Amino acid sequence: MILRRLQYEMAGRVVGPVVLALEEWQRRQRRRGKKPKESPLGPPLECTRKLKELMSLHYLQGRYADGAVPVAWVTSGFPVEILRPLGFHVVYPENHAAMCGVVRMVTRLSDAVEKEGYSRDLCSYARTDLGSVATGETPAGRLPRPDLLACCTNICQTVLYWYRALAERLKVPLVLVDTPFVYGESKPHHLAYVRDQLAELVEAAERVAGRKVDPAELSEATRLAKEGTRLWAACLATGKHRPAPWTGIDGFFHMAPIVALRGTEECNAYYRILRDELEDRARRGIGGIREERHRLLWDNLPIWFATREISTLLAERGFNFVCTSYTNAWAEAGMRTDPADPIGSAAVAYTHIILNQDLRNRMGILSRLAREYQADGAVLHSDRSCKPYSIGQVDLKERLARELGIRVLLLEADHNDPRAYASEQGENRLTAFMESFG
Amino acid sequence: MRTQYIARQREAHGRKAVAVLPVHYPKEILTALDLLAVELWGPPGAPRGEAAGRLQTYVCSLVRNALAFLAAGKADAVEGVLFPHTCDSIQGLATLATDFGGWGKRAFVFQHPRGPPRPSSRAFVEAEMRSLAAELEPFAGRALEPARLAAAIRLHREVDEARAALLDGRARLPMDDVALYALLRRGEWLWPGDHLAELRAARATLREGPVQPGVPLLVTGYVPEPAGLLQTLGAAGAYVAGDDYAAVGRRVVRGGPERPGDPWAELVERYWAAPPCSTRSADQGQRMRYLSGLLERSGARGVVVHVLKFCEPELFDVPAIRAAFAAKGVPLLYLEGELEAELAGQTVTRIEAFVEMLGTAGRAA
Numbered sequence: 013m014i015l016r017r018l019q020y021e022m023a024g025r026v027v028g029p030v031v032l033a034l035e036e037w038q039r040r041q042r043r044r045g046k047k048p049k050e051s052p053l054g055p056p057l058e059c060t061r062k063l064k065e066l067m068s069l070h071y072l073q074g075r076y077a078d079g080a081v082p083v084a085w086v087t088s089g090f091p092v093e094i095l096r097p098l099g100f101h102v103v104y105p106e107n108h109a110a111m112c113g114v115v116r117m118v119t120r121l122s123d124a125v126e127k128e129g130y131s132r133d134l135c136s137y138a139r140t141d142l143g144s145v146a147t148g149e150t151p152a153g154r155l156p157r158p159d160l161l162a163c164c165t166n167i168c169q170t171v172l173y174w175y176r177a178l179a180e181r182l183k184v185p186l187v188l189v190d191t192p193f194v195y196g197e198s199k200p201h202h203l204a205y206v207r208d209q210l211a212e213l214v215e216a217a218e219r220v221a222g223r224k225v226d227p228a229e230l231s232e233a234t235r236l237a238k239e240g241t242r243l244w245a246a247c248l249a250t251g252k253h254r255p256a257p258w259t260g261i262d263g264f265f266h267m268a269p270i271v272a273l274r275g276t277e278e279c280n281a282y283y284r285i286l287r288d289e290l291e292d293r294a295r296r297g298i299g300g301i302r303e304e305r306h307r308l309l310w311d312n313l314p315i316w317f318a319t320r321e322i323s324t325l326l327a328e329r330g331f332n333f334v335c336t337s338y339t340n341a342w343a344e345a346g347m348r349t350d351p352a353d354p355i356g357s358a359a360v361a362y363t364h365i366i367l368n369q370d371l372r373n374r375m376g377i378l379s380r381l382a383r384e385y386q387a388d389g390a391v392l393h394s395d396r397s398c399k400p401y402s403i404g405q406v407d408l409k410e411r412l413a414r415e416l417g418i419r420v421l422l423l424e425a426d427h428n429d430p431r432a433y434a435s436e437q438g439e440n441r442l443t444a445f446m447e448s449f450g
Numbered sequence: 451m452r453t454q455y456i457a458r459q460r461e462a463h464g465r466k467a468v469a470v471l472p473v474h475y476p477k478e479i480l481t482a483l484d485l486l487a488v489e490l491w492g493p494p495g496a497p498r499g500e501a502a503g504r505l506q507t508y509v510c511s512l513v514r515n516a517l518a519f520l521a522a523g524k525a526d527a528v529e530g531v532l533f534p535h536t537c538d539s540i541q542g543l544a545t546l547a548t549d550f551g552g553w554g555k556r557a558f559v560f561q562h563p564r565g566p567p568r569p570s571s572r573a574f575v576e577a578e579m580r581s582l583a584a585e586l587e588p589f590a591g592r593a594l595e596p597a598r599l600a601a602a603i604r605l606h607r608e609v610d611e612a613r614a615a616l617l618d619g620r621a622r623l624p625m626d627d628v629a630l631y632a633l634l635r636r637g638e639w640l641w642p643g644d645h646l647a648e649l650r651a652a653r654a655t656l657r658e659g660p661v662q663p664g665v666p667l668l669v670t671g672y673v674p675e676p677a678g679l680l681q682t683l684g685a686a687g688a689y690v691a692g693d694d695y696a697a698v699g700r701r702v703v704r705g706g707p708e709r710p711g712d713p714w715a716e717l718v719e720r721y722w723a724a725p726p727c728s729t730r731s732a733d734q735g736q737r738m739r740y741l742s743g744l745l746e747r748s749g750a751r752g753v754v755v756h757v758l759k760f761c762e763p764e765l766f767d768v769p770a771i772r773a774a775f776a777a778k779g780v781p782l783l784y785l786e787g788e789l790e791a792e793l794a795g796q797t798v799t800r801i802e803a804f805v806e807m808l809g810t811a812g813r814a815a
Contacts, residue, residue: 128769130765130769133760133765134765135762165564169537169538169731169763170762173762173763173766177769188564190563190571192574192578195559201577201578204573205563205570205571208570211570212568371546371549371550372549399509399539399542399762400538402508404542404545404546407504407550411550
């Protein structure tokens with residue numbers, strides 16, 4: 013245990029930084045003398061290197077986490093602040109699945125569980141993650157075995173089935189925070205139910221961690237998470253500038269810390285640097301793409317395996333995604349948390365996630381984003397793997413076009429499975445969409 | 451037929467009708483308030499009407515069909531709709547149809563606690579039931595007196611008891627599957643008292659010994675649609691000996707403690723006493739034990755898994771079902787459908803081959 017803890021700390025504080033510095037040095041050596049490729053995208057963000065360092069360190073340290081500290085695998089909408097004071101190392105299977113998507117491992121991993129009988133019609137994140145567990149393959153080198161699975165249904169009901177399958181496979185306890193869907197305003201007994209579950213969660217997590225939650229530490233984790241949310245919101249808000257200093261696609265990658273490290277000082281420190289860089293770029297008129305002519309809103313998850321192709325295709329014609337409803341989700345709900353009442357406020361905050369609220373609310377968010385970011389078009393990613401996000405998009409498309417007078421495209425794809433996306437067809441649709449702007 | 455029945459119920463008893471989406475809901479509350487529940491399982495066939503294109507083709511056909519049906523005014527005979535939060539898609543339908551058009555009359559929701567029973571979820575179920583009742587009271591135009599709720603629970607206990615007798619005594623029932631399921635599924639829209647009378651009449655025909663000649667099968671799935679499936683099974687020489695359809699067997703509560711004087715507590719107990727169902731995120735281990743028990747009790751020689759395409763709750767249980775029966779050496783046939791009006795010829799062939807294989811194996815044994 014002591015040796016394992018030492019390895020864990022060393023990986024995070026010494027070995028990791030040294031290895032990453034060495035990799036960076038090698039990368040620079042390889043690039044020395046080479047002319048940068050012509051690209052319609054703007055100059056890369058300096059912060060991207062820091063992001064890579066931060067997330068690589070998180071995953072590198074994670075390799076030594078089991079046996080050293082309690083480990084929890086959690087869903088992206090889980091109230092993770094509650095686990096922070098207990099010293100959990102937290103892994104986000106959705107974030108990990110997205111990594112698999114970016115490095116194009118999904119087909120192989122999904123095949124592994126489709127052989128067991130999992131349908132290809134199920135969420136591709138779930139198939140990716142279950143496939144990674146089944147085969148042991150991961151771009152992260154190794155994922156620490158969890159002591160606890162923590163799942164919140166505020167993003168979908170799918171996560172419950174997915175985590176139940178993980179619990180069965182890994183033989184570890186599963187804690188659930190079930191958030192009733194919100195029509196208009198949430199009902200008092202719904203919030204009471206969530207509060208009761210959070211109390212149950214604290215007990216379960218304490219059992220696994222072998223110690224009690226210190227209320228002061230919980231309050232501090234909540235404060236940090238709220239601060240991180242504010243900083244992330246500030247980063248996103250820089251997209252309101254013309255030109256926007258980054259792209260929505262950049263945002264998809266830079267959201268990793270607010271998802272996976274929310275409630276830590278490392279997360280907040282990173283976003284202060286990113287915010288400063290984005291504000292500096294905005295002041296100097298440096299755009300996320302070289303020549304921004306049209307500003308777009310993106311709805312739904314990204315198409316992880318095709319982000320570069322899509323952003324390049326659009327940037328070549330002067331189109332930039334200046335805002336996305338997905339990244340915005342992490343800039344909103346967390347604002348409702350209150351360090352003075354971590355549990356009660358978490359019940360409210362985590363119940364009011366975009367996907368856990370009705371379509372009127374969703375329409376309101378999309379309209380507001382489109383107006384505030386002066387978008388003159390929107391792409392709604394009709395995501396085969398995400399029913400809660402995709403149901404209603406046909407109507408949203410009509411309403412956005414009618415009420416805001418903007419052009420809207422419904423693009424059918426999948427967030428992680430390339431087999432469900434016809435790239436040529438997608439390119440044709442995007443090209444035709446861009447041509448409609450004249 | 452349903453429209454006429456709904457009209458007669460209104461004329462004769464003053465009962466308003468409420469369309470109800472699948473699967474589970476506290477029907478006893480509707481009965482106690484003198485509201486006629488008329489369940490909406492699709493209906494089968496391709497989605498028709500202007501709203502058919504408002505949902506992507508990767509959304510389950512039941513939800514697509516229901517939206518098209520509601521938006522086309524086909525459910526205008528009812529005065530309200532109840533959306534139980536069965537899955538992400540029905541939850542999405544509830545906000546889509548009410549917020550963006552498709553259903554302009556009253557809408558109600560019933561949210562299930564997801565996950566295993568816990569102190570928090572037990573308290574939530576009762577609060578959610580009481581909340582639903584409070585919303586239905588002004589709609590029904592009457593208060594929900596405890597005595598009426600108790601009477602409704604008794605009535606539904608009797609209905610469940612009669613349905614259980616027919617399903618459990620399937621081999622002794624001189625009725626083919628098509629007729630049996632037509633009877634059982636009339637419970638989706640008949641007033642429970644009327645349904646009970648039919649069930650009792652059928653129950654009276656139960657014989658002492660087995661009368662079903664074919665290969666006994668266990669069928670698990672969402673809803674027995676198209677009805678041609680049952681016809682095909684019969685024609686191939688098989689019958690449904692063990693039923694685990696979400697629409698049928700998984701809604702039959704056997705026993706459950708009675709709580710005289712506290713109908714709400716009894717209603718909550720009945721809620722938790724229902725057979726394990728994927729749509730209520732039942733524990734997989736518990737569900738596999740239940741299915742194994744059903745296989746043994748029914749004497750089924752094979753299993754048919756009849757899944758609705760894109761139905762996530764059901765699809766996530768399929769690997770466990772496959773593994774559980776493979777470990778027992780029980781042959782399994784996997785069928786996936788989209789609420790077609792007719793069974794595809796290819797599926798008919800697969801069913802025939804499966805039953806033939808089981809029949810041959812049975813004779814060899």
